[in-house]
Amino acid sequence: MTYLDYQATTPLAPEALAAMLPWLERQHANPHSTHREGRAARAAVEVARDQVAAAMPAGGTLSFTSGATEALNWAIKGVEGPIVTLATEHAAVLDTVAATGRAVTILPVGHDGLVDLDAARAAIVPGVGLVAAMLVNNEIGVIQPIAALADLAHAVGALFLCDAVQGYGRVPIPEQCDIVAISAHKIHGPKGIGALWTRAGVQPAPLLHGGGQETAGRSGTLSPALCAGFGVAAGLMSDRGIEDAAHVEALWVAATARLGPEWRINGSVEARYRGNLNISHERLDVARLMSDLRDVAFSAGSACASGSGRTSHVLRAIGLGEAEARGSIRLGFGRYTGVTELTAAIDSIVEAAARQRIAA
Template identity: 65%
Template structure:
């Protein structure tokens, strides 16, 4: 199987797996217990917390969660005041905002341009009317576009708005503005295990708890898994150590993909983007047939979180694509463990299958 679906999830780093095994097999103590093995487990979690925090702004704390969805829900539901967000945000943000609106909370969803980036002038105008929280994604999970977050954060700060950054796809890859107040991240998007994420909370920012029943994390309740925390920590450490090497490798893969997919149309900005994500379309393409014909290549027809829903991607609709073009789009993701030979073979298979559709029966 050729794996080209890195935005859905990344392969677990072997180093993270090896670090997790003892905590799964032998060291099973509850990290919130005062017993000796419990204290050892807690110490391992604190090391992991420092490793995760090393890639985040200073002046805050890392609170482990079950994943980014919980972290985003907590940040949105635990804050006060009206919300401003962007039409291309992840469903974990947009659906939560809709739920908050249903409860009477005011919210504004900013449109994006055809390149997937928001208009800063519009954002300035809306933020100038007053808002409690701005929720903005660093790197879009479907089209890889990088929002002008530094400028957006500065605008929010001028108006006293706290900023929630969804850094799930950008953590360790794209700089996170130091002025952010809340940052949501996920381990399995950076070669860590599934089932754990974190919310970074700036000192002085308070949130109402989302979960009650123990307050093990100082605002977040629930027994932590030492194995998952340790795996996340090692994955974060590797992201820091391999940042330059990973970026250079992804750059080479992007150049290869751009060359071999010359007949396709790129969705989103060609310049303001993370190069490990390429979302492309081809007129009249039957994506379901394409995926069936390429069973040995893993890729996505839009966001993995929406697959199977039958709905057209809200991100592709937000950038102005008609349903026909959105449904003729595929997303390819690659990274650290993708070889050039694998990518070349995968792209050739996808292109050949797409070309076969254009040949009259």
């Protein structure tokens, strides 16, 4: 099986698994207990916290959560006032802002997937409480001008929330961010844990009430195993950053070289994380393509919307029609993807699409 769905989730790093195993097998103390074993578990959590926070802006507080969805809900529901966000945001943002019942402005994007800063400037006005935008889009890999958006937010007294799930460890997180949400399983860590980073002096109202175990107000017992895995995965993203980036660039070059002119890359090619290749082909039957290529794991869109029957809201937002959106696939690759296996998979996809044209 060739795995090309890195935006949905990444393979667990062996080093992260090794860090987790002792806490799963024999070190089972609650990190919030005061006895010796509890203190040892707490120490492991704090080591992990420092490892994860190292890639964040200077200062601030990092709170572990069950994942980025919880972190984003916490940030959005915990800050008062009207909200400005983008049409291409993840459902964890768009559905949450809709659920708040507050005034929401959804900014459009261009065909390249990038927000128009003039439109943002017109929408981000005094009285706005929160501006939320994704660093790297999960469906088309586009990198938004986060620093500029944060500056616009601060100019009117608003806070800026960055969904850095796809960008953390790969794209620098601008210092201007006030709140940042991340997830472990997108950086070769375990599923079931994420984090919310908040700048000093910024503290969203609690989403979960109970023991208040985390300093910033999040309640719930932490898993030392998940924290340890997250921490090691974050450390690897830092230690291997240059190596991983070079490998992803080589994969992108190899993959795009195998595509013919009938394939279109969705979203900006320049302002993009190169580990995301979202492409469309005229009259492509994606369901049939997936059926024909059962040994290649790739996505027809965001994994969060799979099975809904709806075309991607991101692809519609950049101007693709229904047919174009339904004829799009997302290929995600990274650290553990081999160049040879990737090019072989691309060749299989191209050949299967060509067979569809002949059969039609």
